[in-house]
Amino acid sequence: MTNRSVIIVGAGLAGSLLATMLGKRGYHVEVYERRSDPRNTGAERGRSINLAISTRGLTALAEVGLQDTVLSRALPMHGRMLHPVSGDEVFQSYSAAGDRAINSISRGELNAVLLDAAEAQPTVRIHFNHQATSCDLSNTSLTLESAEGKATVSADAIIGTDGAYSAVRRAFLQSDGFDFAQDYLPYGYKELTIPAQGDEYALDPDALHIWPRGSSMMIALPNLDRSFTCTLFWPKAGDHSFADLDTPDRIVSYFGQHYPDAAALMPDLLDDYEHNPIGSLVTVRCSPWWRNRSALLGDAAHAIVPFYGQGANASFEDCVALVKHLDDNDGNWDAALPAYAHERTPQANAVADLALHNFVEMRDSVNSIGYRAVRRTENLLHQVLGNRYQTRYEMVSFSTIPYSHIEPKLKRQRQGIAGLAILVGALIGGSMMIRALQTRS
Numbered sequence: 217m218t219n220r221s222v223i224i225v226g227a228g229l230a231g232s233l234l235a236t237m238l239g240k241r242g243y244h245v246e247v248y249e250r251r252s253d254p255r256n257t258g259a260e261r262g263r264s265i266n267l268a269i270s271t272r273g274l275t276a277l278a279e280v281g282l283q284d285t286v287l288s289r290a291l292p293m294h295g296r297m298l299h300p301v302s303g304d305e306v307f308q309s310y311s312a313a314g315d316r317a318i319n320s321i322s323r324g325e326l327n328a329v330l331l332d333a334a335e336a337q338p339t340v341r342i343h344f345n346h347q348a349t350s351c352d353l354s355n356t357s358l359t360l361e362s363a364e365g366k367a368t369v370s371a372d373a374i375i376g377t378d379g380a381y382s383a384v385r386r387a388f389l390q391s392d393g394f395d396f397a398q399d400y401l402p403y404g405y406k407e408l409t410i411p412a413q414g415d416e417y418a419l420d421p422d423a424l425h426i427w428p429r430g431s432s433m434m435i436a437l438p439n440l441d442r443s444f445t446c447t448l449f450w451p452k453a454g455d456h457s458f459a460d461l462d463t464p465d466r467i468v469s470y471f472g473q474h475y476p477d478a479a480a481l482m483p484d485l486l487d488d489y490e491h492n493p494i495g496s497l498v499t500v501r502c503s504p505w506w507r508n509r510s511a512l513l514g515d516a517a518h519a520i521v522p523f524y525g526q527g528a529n530a531s532f533e534d535c536v537a538l539v540k541h542l543d544d545n546d547g548n549w550d551a552a553l554p555a556y557a558h559e560r561t562p563q564a565n566a567v568a569d570l571a572l573h574n575f576v577e578m579r580d581s582v583n584s585i586g587y588r589a590v591r592r593t594e595n596l597l598h599q600v601l602g603n604r605y606q607t608r609y610e611m612v613s614f615s616t617i618p619y620s621h622i623e624p625k626l627k628r629q630r631q632g633i634a635g636l637a638i639l640v641g642a643l644i645g646g647s648m649m650i651r652a653l654q655t656r657s
């Protein structure tokens with residue numbers, strides 16, 4: 217077989233799915249992963265324990281027959297449950313009919329399912345504890361460090377799926393004409409835990425819980441062991457920031473004041489707060505995603521902030537696109553890599569914008585009466601008009617409409633509704649005028 221050897225750097229979510237897809241097509245795949253096998257070592261403390269998989273991710277997983285396996289280990293969340301500082305919780309369903317759900321799954325479980333699937337392919341090998349240190353794009357080779365020392369390997373193609381701080385991307389940065397932008401939010405994230413209460417969930421497991429607090433927020437997703445993983449999204453510095461809350465007294469008193477219902481369910485609050493790391497929230501945009509026979513995929517190509525729960529979903533869509541272009545081009549990397557990048561770069565830029573926008577919605581807008589009224593109207597329109605009126609959330613989470621088509625479609629829908637409103641107004645006004653004239657005569 218020619219052109220059939222591939223190196224994948226990084227056996228995270230995207231790398232292991234891509235290895236499975238290529239393995240199923242008979243490609244010889246060598247995957248190099250910096251960490252040890254996560255199936256033996258478990259989750260790293262405070263590193264996004266769980267995540268939400270929705271229609272896009274599931275559609276990609278279905279291509280390798282993993283959709284049902286993943287769903288069987290996930291918990292559906294049909295809406296968001298808002299927790300005000302005082303007063304009752306408010307449930308907002310994610311879809312107009314209330315029947316659609318996003319799915320909470322442990323990152324470790326999902327990675328394990330994907331690693332098992334990749335290793336089940338006879339032509340795929342995964343090398344853990346191998347860190348890529350540099351990449352030579354001119355001859356498609358990679359330098360690695362492991363316990364055995366340094367080594368250089370090469371293949372017909374190299375795909376960098378080594379995450380937001382990609383080592384493969386560093387080689388792209390040195391090549392002429394490569395555009396790169398990285399934007400950090402002045403916010404960080406930290407994970408906390410709400411444990412099970414006996415055999416029960418402490419909160420409703422059918423919802424993604426949000427404590428919107430204007431300029432910051434906390435969210436919680438359910439786990440199969442009946443615990444919840446909470447994530448604080450707070451400013452890194454300034455008032456009410458991670459830097460500001462630096463003593464046990466201040467932490468306990470702040471939580472008691474701003475998150476009283478959650479704090480009462482967190483026996484390990486102080487320990488979690490003091491020992492779990494603060495993660496950064498970065499958006500990476502770059503282009504082009506390929507050079508010779510090397511390419512970037514997943515977070516290595518497009519890290520986005522997590523507020524739409526789409527980073528992994530979008531990365532899985534990348535895998536589908538790359539193998540589709542390989543199939544369409546009889547395995548010709550020189551044709552497939554530019555076609556893949558051409559298709560996916562606008563999608564990554566669009567979902568990056570959507571994710572940034574949704575942070576404001578989650579931490580602030582969801583609280584307002586106006587926002588709730590708009591949502592009710594939108595749900596009604598969707599029920600009446602079907603797919604001719606879809607909300608932004610439905611298009612992002614429950615469809616495979618290209619991300620870049622979503623804002624233009626929303627604009628067209630709004631124009632259509634405005635036009636309809638003007639027409640109805642004109643008809644009502646006209647009939648009133650006719651009636652008035654008839655009464656006079």
Ligand SMILES: Cc1cc2nc3c(=O)[nH]c(=O)nc-3n(C[C@H](O)[C@H](O)[C@H](O)COP(=O)(O)OP(=O)(O)OC[C@H]3O[C@@H](n4cnc5c(N)ncnc54)[C@H](O)[C@@H]3O)c2cc1C
Nearest residue numbers: 226228229230250267268348378379514515525527528529
């Ligand atoms: C707090 C948080 C919540 C999130 N929630 C969601 C969500 O709900 N839904 C969703 O779809 N997405 C979510 N995401 C985004 C999602 O985690 C990422 O988009 C996804 O993990 C990207 O997959 P990846 O394989 O590209 O990168 P990663 O999963 O980061 O995998 C990269 C792999 O490469 C390895 N690696 C790195 N450098 C090297 C090297 N030099 N050599 C060898 N190996 C290397 C790493 O060890 C890792 O295994 C969230 C992210 C965060 C931070």
